[in-house]
Amino acid sequence: AQSVTQLDSHVSVSEGTPVLLRCNYSSSYSPSLFWYVQHPNKGLQLLLKYTSAATLVKGINGFEAEFKKSETSFHLTKPSAHMSDAAEYFCVVVHNTDKLIFGTGTRLQVFP
């Protein structure tokens, strides 16, 4: 069965420094993977998705993620954090094409 593990429940960075949110996946076949972001008291918004095309995926707001099959990872990165990036981030895998399986989330704090 497909699953995702988000390795950090909380990540804190200073504004202007790089962001790294880690995600490992488990899948018996080539997965479709997503990153969603949830700002406080808001619904979830798609940041980016991987569907077996280019392994480096660019998303909105300067985020990108790299699919590494050898490491079963799909880490989310951003070169320079902004205060508005403070939110909860979810790594997601598609299960059998009809369900999204969400990770437990990583709360990103950005300090000035």
Next chain:
Amino acid sequence: DAGVIQSPRHEVTEMGQEVTLRCKPISGHNSLFWYRQTMMRGLELLIYFNNNVPIDDSGMPEDRFSAKMPNASFSTLKIQPSEPRDSAVYFCASSLAHGWGPSSYEQYFGPGTRLTVT
């Protein structure tokens, strides 16, 4: 585009009462999902519809929960009777799926309904 609309945004009710949550998906989307988010269990898929037909309700906790989609622009999630452990944020999401299963395509989430059962 107004996005996915959910009502009410907040609901406080007493144990034993019936609760109805409402969702209007994005016009033209053919798949609709109901999720529940709690601190303990994270985000859980409760049920989803494709072309107004329930496809998978295996995530519905128990018979107290029911969902309907009478037409392409409206869905309800009902809890009867409600219990304190049902307190959570309930999200509705919609997508436009063609070919592969609906979850392979971007889901657009509503702002959620925060339910508190006392």
